[in-house]
Amino acid sequence: ILNVEQSPQSLHVQEGDSTNFTCSFPSSNFYALHWYRWETAKSPEALFVMTLNGDEKKKGRISATLNTKEGYSYLYIKGSQPEDSATYLCASANSNSGYALNFGKGTSLLVTP
Amino acid sequence: ETGVTQTPRHLVMGMTNKKSLKCEQHLGHNAMYWYKQSAKKPLELMFVYSLEERVENNSVPSRFSPECPNSSHLFLHLHTLQPEDSALYLCASSQERTAPQHFGDGTRLSIL
Numbered sequence: 001i002l003n004v005e006q007s008p009q010s011l012h013v014q015e016g017d018s019t020n021f022t023c024s025f026p027s028s029n030f031y032a033l034h035w036y037r038w039e040t041a042k043s044p045e046a047l048f049v050m051t052l053n054g055d056e057k058k059k060g061r062i063s064a065t066l067n068t069k070e071g072y073s074y075l076y077i078k079g080s081q082p083e084d085s086a087t088y089l090c091a092s093a094n095s096n097s098g099y100a101l102n103f104g105k106g107t108s109l110l111v112t113p
Numbered sequence: 114e115t116g117v118t119q120t121p122r123h124l125v126m127g128m129t130n131k132k133s134l135k136c137e138q139h140l141g142h143n144a145m146y147w148y149k150q151s152a153k154k155p156l157e158l159m160f161v162y163s164l165e166e167r168v169e170n171n172s173v174p175s176r177f178s179p180e181c182p183n184s185s186h187l188f189l190h191l192h193t194l195q196p197e198d199s200a201l202y203l204c205a206s207s208q209e210r211t212a213p214q215h216f217g218d219g220t221r222l223s224i225l
Contacts, residue, residue: 004155032211043115043203046213089156099144099210100169103156 006104021107023090027071116140119217134189136204150201
């Protein structure tokens with residue numbers, strides 16, 4: 001994998017459902033994996049930065065896992081709420097990329113009451 | 114309030130105009146970034162400054178010219194832009210390389 005790929009592209013769930021999406025990234029020379037939430041008409045907001053294989057981070061109802069050997073990260077949202085509606089971006093950095101982050105296109109989540 | 118302020122929020126300009134985008138961060142961060150967000154494309158890094166030195170320049174056309182006069186301010190000078198340059202331009206800052214980036218609200222640029 002040369003680029004960061006996110007799936008699904010979009011997702012529509014009902015309030016209360018739990019959901020998850022995937023980020024695939026180049027595993028060679030891995031350095032860090034970022035997750036951001038981007039609500040419409042607002043700026044992207046950092047959720048997690050993960051660096052260690054097997055790392056798991058949690059923020060309220062949102063959690064993320066990281067597998068650096070196979071090059072994927074999962075983002076989970078437990079009991080989705082309408083305010084979780086946003087585009088979720090992941091971005092990877094490798095040890096050769098300096099400050100550059102390689103972003104995926106994002107997963108657009110819509111949570112309806 | 115993210116601590117990163119961008120002005121203007123919207124800009125419409127002709128291809129022969131010269132304009133500048135401004136970004137200011139109030140977070141004491143050492144690195145500042147310019148990104149371009151075009152429709153259906155991922156965020157594209159344009160430039161990175163660390164401690165006022167340019168450390169990344171991702172093959173951006175010379176009609177985009179960045180300036181970082183101090184660690185709190187970042188400018189993007191625009192001249193002779195093309196219609197395909199119409200996009201959302203985001204500024205971000207971070208404390209260091211692996212730290213989360215804090216984004217501004219962006220400037221929506223339209224080239225006529």
